[in-house]
Amino acid sequence: MDEVWRRFRADDPVHWHPATERGPGFWVISRYADICAVLRDDARFTSEKGNVLATMLAGGDTGAGRMLAVTDPPHHTELRRLLLRAFAPRPLEGVARRVRRATRLLLTEAVERGECDFARDIASVIPLATICDLLDVPEADRRELLTLTKSALASDYADPDAGEDRLARAEILLYFADLVKERRASPGADPISLMATAELPGGRLSDDDIVLNCYSLIMGGDETSRLAMIGAVHAFMAYPDQWAALRNRAVTVESAGEEVLRWTTPTMHFGRAAVADVELDGRTIAAGDLVTTWLVSGNRDESVFAAPDTFDLARSPNKHLALGYGRHFCIGAHLGRVEINAMLDGLRTFVAGMEPAGTERRLYSSFLSGISSLPVRLKAAEPVGWEE
Ligand code: HEM
Secondary structure, eight states: OHHHHHHHHHHOSEEEEOOBTTBOOEEEEOSHHHHHHHHHOTTTEESTTOSSHHHHHTTOOTTTTTSGGGOOTTHHHHHHHHHHHHHSTTTTHHHHHHHHHHHHHHHHHHHHHOEEEIIIIIITTHHHHHHHHHHTOOGGGHHHHHHHHHHHHOOOSSSOOHHHHHHHHHHHHHHHHHHHHHHHHSOOSSHHHHHHHOOBTTBOOOHHHHHHHHHHHHHHHSHHHHHHHHHHHHHHHHOHHHHHHHHTTSSOHHHHHHHHHHHHOSBOEEEEEESSOEEETTEEEOTTOEEEEEHHHHTTOTTTSSSTTSOOTTOSSOOOOTTOOGGGOOTTHHHHHHHHHHHHHHHHHHEEEEEEOSOOEEOOOSSBOSEEEOEEEEEEOOOOSOOO
């Protein structure tokens, strides 16, 4: 795909993808600067027609105007300000400590066994456990929730069963509806309680609004961080010099984490709809047109990143777009970084070496990019310098 995106960036950076039997036509934006121009322009682009191609093509998002990611100001501003109280680094300190503890446990168990599916046994466990921790979901319900989120979003097979997707989604919504009722009765400090007790300028949030936002937090935070971690291990096996740089502490975990995000770009695109005519690179995007911005292409834009196809953990500057740009910049960015960086720190501390132990499986999706199964053999290291 890299070659395809290179050609789009060079020859047709604002490309019109014609209508098909699956839906109307849409614009394909591939250059870094153009992606930023669209994502920062809230006056002429809306998120309320959906922000992912599949929902935009299907005619819109049922959460529009209520779920943070598909809501425009002023409600977006109010809701985001409220949720940020739970997503800032300080309130996340406890969650971050538990992420590190869980990462250590999973990795030390895996190196003891010697072989594992890094995707299934390690990377799929941390993000959902972390969001459940953040939302204060009872321990006993977490396994069931993981199964449901897997069938609701992941397309790790060529021909996903749409009926099963819908059922799983409905069950997640029902589950959170019960939790919201409990939190209204006895609130804590978690995001569900914040939403349940908030008095916003636009009024109180309904149960449905809160449920939709819980759903979006689970969907936003589960697969994305997971795919970044899996992609990191995959890249370390392909680029042993970079694995050595991490292990020898020639690069910081923070710098490595940013390059892992750029390299993997788990969400390939996000979308908007134009609400006014917009000129971009000599093309006219008409009011009402659907627009897709391809973060995966922007993150390889040669006019912004030196040697963009090189996995370079020391890359600086590294202003990648993996977490978005502008008003809707990922609200879980700190949490995602905490998870990825804990994993990188865990790998360099507890793992001396890694090699493939079977065939990897990639996801089938126009939205998410990455690997859903990655069998690996891990060699134990003599751990030094781990803090929890
Ligand atoms: C927004 C990516 C982790 C929840 C976004 C956006 C991107 C993104 C690109 C912008 C969407 C847009 O412009 O329409 C990622 C990646 C992650 C990650 C790559 C991990 C590596 C998380 C986590 C959570 C989360 C851990 C929650 C627990 C959200 C939400 C939004 C969002 C709610 C909407 C924000 C808004 O509209 O103001 N994410 N995300 N994400 N993300 Fe993340």
